[in-house]
Amino acid sequence: MSKECCSNDPKPAKTSPDKISHQHHENDGHDHGHSHEHDDRPAFQLFLPALISFAVLLAGIALDNLLKPHWFTDGARFALYLVAYIPVGFPVMKEAFLSIKNGDFFSEFLLMTIATVGAFSIGEYPEGVAVMLFYSIGEVFQTMAVQKAQMNIKTLLDQRPDEITILENNVPKTMKAEDAQIGQVIQLKPGEKLALDGELLSEAASFNTAALTGESKPDTKKQGDNVLAGMINLNTVSLVKINTLYQDSKLSKILEMVQNAASQKAQTELFIRKFAKIYTPIVVFLAIGICVLPYFFVQNYEFRDWLYRALVFLVISCPCALVISIPLGYFGGIGAGSKNGILFKGSNFLDILANIQNLVMDKTGTMTEGVFKVQKVVIEKDFSQDEILQYLNILESKSTHPIATAVHQFAGDINHDIKLENTEEIAGHGLKATVNGKDFLAGNIKFLEKYNIPHQINHMDVSDTLIAMAYDGKFAGYLTISDQIKEDAAETVAALKKLGIKTTMLSGDKSSVVAEVAANLGITDAFGDLLPEDKVNKIKEIKSRNESVAFVGDGVNDAPVVALSDVGIAMGGLGSDATIETADVVIQDDRPSKIPMAIRIGKETKKIVWQNIMLAIGVKAVVLILGAGGLATMWEAVFADVGVALLAILNAVRIQNMNFSKS
Known part of the structure; x- marks a missing residue:
């Protein structure tokens, strides 16, 4: 099925909500050695090692180029730059060791360690420190960006008092x-x-x-x-x-869903992870080749010069801009959704929504309020109105449908002296029970016709939702119920059309009611009087045209349609456990205007991810060629690696500050 998790990664074990905020580095796709947990320290503490390193580095550069004391040579010079290197270099070297221990030999940490230790080995101390310093600053900015993204989600994590x-x-x-x-x-x-x-x-x-x-x-x-x-x-x-x-609790289920969202990887994210695992070792061997192979082909071969070129090449080629910014982009999209009351079960659903072509929606509770009121009651003269309405009231009390609530509000308190037996729900038709040994039916007109019960209902006279009733094989009458369209429903359809998405309404309600609602909202196609299998066939018909389709409903009654669609969107997730479990995207406040908002978040997330991919690959390709040719120094390498990573991170966090409430 198209919306199954694209990743082969095992889902994380169930974790208490207070631990969820520490899951990022385990699940963000940045698996090239990131074993440390997410850091919740304030910004000053995060930057402190870099500030110490930067201060000592500036002192060294001043001694090298301005003061030039006679004692600042060899051992003293090495010692000072080593002091500058340790605060930022030691944590990275530790991560490199841990990644090798865990079987990942070609992590970005190892690339940075080789490049900077190599720079020290040829006496390029300031450049070695600078590369590690700026890389560490990039890591801090990444941590801060993740903190910002998580703030939108963490509002869910701290809602319950102990x-x-x-x-x-x-x-x-x-x-x-x-x-x-x-x-x-x-x-x-x-x-x-x-x-x-x-x-x-x-x-x-x-x-x-x-x-x-x-x-x-x-x-x-x-x-x-x-x-x-x-x-x-x-x-x-x-x-x-x-x-x-x-x-x-409902909140626990939502928290678990948010926790597991990181394991649902988008195809782009999965590709980058695979790409980085192949790309990084290739780069290491190319760097070795740049250092060693010219010995056989170049006159006046200088090992130090070619080693420097190889080290520059290594720094430039580090894939951190990709493996940091892309998961961060998707993480930011999930965070932006949570901020707006939209819960995505994974980054893959952001991608699917970004490309969705058809939106199929249920009517009741999705585009209408789902708050029904009885408008008209017609009972045949051979029957007692009070008696028939009491039968209906008791029968509908077995249902959680909004129509049942309307019947109860109209009919009043239940007469518990009346006993119903053998209560049965016939999907897409209605309810059936035995009263005083005789069958009582309540449902749509098709239900009466299914049992060959003649009736005097003229379809043309009734535009509202209708409940027809029969007792002891005879038509007993009917009542009509109407529902109100949600105030932002028309705005939702207009926004979907602006996004170029076709809209279809499928409902088990009367065709005339469905057609009227669809016409008022401007929905392209509308079909009523549908059984669950009819809805499935309509979805199959759309998919047979090789078009992607999202279904919006309650996620319970329409489970087969949700399963068949590319992405299932549930309205009112707080009202139903099953909704949270079956849907791919949960709209928490029942507002249909959040549907186009979810699609816009998906589109913007995908756009930002691809901007970062093109930026990282483009800049690196240019500077790699310059580095291999000896035209780029460590400073250009720092920009190609850390500079691009910082730009990509800043681009990725933009999504969290965007206003998605307007199209």
Whole structure:
């Protein structure tokens, strides 16, 4: 399947959320010896070794070229530059040793070690220090760039307090959140964050959900509503009954998804990793050739000159600009998505979205609010309206569909004296049960026709969603329900068209309803009255034209379509465990306008990645030729390596500061 992880790397083991922030170097594709964990020290501490090295290097250059004391020769000169080299050189040499120990003989650390130690061996002390100094500065900038990218994701990591206040016999008691059990009641004060998922026991409460959804507007919850870990209580003391263990909360699942995202590599990233593993040893052997082979072909061969050229060649050829900036570009894209309430399960989905040609969407809950209201009730004269509506109310209570909520709100409290047996859901049709030994059906018109029940419904008279009912083999009546289009749905379709993406709506709802919604939104193609297998066939039809397709839905009812599409996008990920598990991209706040935003993030990420590839390869190719010909010194080599790496890093972090809210 096209959206399976492109990488053969094993996924990292499940890790507690507080450890996720240290995963970058293990999973960023920068595997040429990077064994150290992500460094969370402040900028000054990160730069301190480089500052010490730079100060001593400047002192050496001043003694060499300005003061020129008679004692500053040979041993004294070597010792001073060695002091300048150690703060920046020792960590790199250590990494080179560890990479060799782990079986990676041709890491960038080894290239830098050979080049700088070689420079020292021929007396080019300032250049040897300078190369290692600027390389180390590049590494610090990389670390800072990763820190910036992770800040957008880490807002998810710190949302749950370690301790909670529970009520035992109406007495508040503090305990560790991870020790809390299902059924216990949390007392949540204004300003406190909720540590576990639960059910609101208080009459009403307002919550700040910005860290989870990116939505700044407070979300008011009513008694019985689900509230999620990471939400912040805004006004009154609230009581929440725990219904999920700490490690099983929605937030934990999101954190695990973010953790695993780094293992889902884009094809470009995988190619660069493979390229670097082949390219680096080739460069080492070419450098040896540059040093040794001229002995057989060049008159007046000077070993020192050709060794210098080989060392310059090594510095220039270091692939760090590629192996740092490309994973960082994708990491920045994932971070930019998290900042905007869009969770990508891997960098490969950024690439797929960047090239998507068709967007197929569900209707209910995706482009419409999914908040239904009963508009009209027609019950046949042979039946009691109260009785039929109670049958329907009890039957729909078995469903979590928004239509069931609308029926319950209209029909009122359930009469528990009425017993339904053998309840069964027929996918794409409706619900069936036995009441008083007789069959009761509720669903679409196709459902009645499936059981050969004649009816008096005129399609032309009904434009809203319709629930037809039958009891004891006879048509009992129908009710109509309507839904509202989301306020940013039309803006979403317009943005998708501007991106050159074809739009299609597939729904199990009535064709007339689907057509009306599609027309209001400007959607190109719309199909209603579809069974799940019909939706699959429509997706297959699009894919048969060799066109890429993304599907947007709830990720549960449409699982076959999500599996078949190139990328599955789930709306309302906070509302469904299955959504988080099955979708490739999760839109956390139900807003369809985040769909074109996700595509724009994918496109911008891919553009930045390819800019970095062309910059690194282009500059290196030119300076490599100059270096092999003796026309480039170590200073040009430093620019070709560290300079290009810094430019690529700065380019990669741009994506985190971009405004994707506008097309």
